[in-house]
Amino acid sequence: MTPNPTIIFGIRALIEAIESGSTINKVYLQKGLRGNLFYELDKLVKDKKIATSTVPIEKLNRLSKNNNHQGAVAQISPIEFYDLEKLIEKTIESEKIPLFLILDQLSDVRNFGAIIRTAECTGVNGIIIQKNGSAPVNAETIKTSAGAAFKVPICKVDHIKDALFLLEASEIKTVAATEKTKDSIFDVNFNQPIAIVMGSEHRGVNPSVLKMVDYKVKLPLLGEIESLNVSVACGAFLYETVRQRLQVVKN
Structure with a gap:
């Protein structure tokens, strides 16, 4: 054995x-x-x-x-994966504002684990990955996530486009993180049902996926390096969502 x-x-x-x-x-x-x-x-x-x-x-x-x-x-896999359609229905029925995270063929298990950890801390309802070409949920992923992989529902789909169609049918808006836009993350209303799309470490979000999303936005970069580590960028997007939603609650 x-x-x-x-x-x-x-x-x-x-x-x-x-x-x-x-x-x-x-x-x-x-x-x-x-x-x-x-x-x-x-x-x-x-x-x-x-x-x-x-x-x-x-x-x-x-x-x-x-x-x-x-x-x-x-x-x-050390975890069981969730059915996306059922998870969307359950999330909507909970009467909380849905927040999903789509990882478009992320390949590094440490980045994946770090993102799962941040997702759990920011109240993400579910993480969506593609069956092929995505980092696996293995022992290293679990360790890097500090055990959050057992707490955040993770769904596998045949293709990211399948997830986008399901989300659109449920009136959940999609916003992709990409440098190929002039629009800023701070121009998007995250206080609505939304799914954030993060791309792979080397390619970013697939062009065919970018064509389907509702918003394409980027983080402001003030230094000379042209991009952030994907797990750091994901954290920035998730905490901007938290900031906006907490602001509404305070008001």
Whole structure:
């Protein structure tokens, strides 16, 4: 048995885990693997749209810390993911002003964990990520979040656009953080049902996503460096939301 509870290995073990409904972050398969059982696993992974990488045997040895992995290793998520549509309905029924956070293919687990921690502190109702291309919720994410990953609902969608359509149908406005605009964060009314979209560390928000949002805004940068770390920028957006909402309460 592997000493890491978020790692499982062995073709049959992976098949059983997937069929039982376990939340799989990613499956790693050995290059050149063949055989009927492998094809069964490969088909199952594709049908379930689970992120997969084909890797050398050396990486599988490191991940599993065991040479008896049969060419297949998987990372299991330590949390259960929420259904976005149900979470939106529950949030609206609570009569609180909805606040969601969309992470458009963020890749660094430490940034992800730091953002989850800030999201919990600022009352975010749910974090939305894409199934493929996003940082996983693993042990390092949990540690960096200071345990907040167990408190903030996290939803996975096939594509960020799917989330935008659902939010729009529920009359929740979307605002994207981007440098490709002249509009400032301080010009947006965050005291309304809203979802904040943050992009990946290197690319930012996907252009196709930017076309769909209601607002595109940026943070003022007074120094020579052209951008902030995404977790810092996210914190600024969330606390501007908190500031505006607290101001209304005081008045």
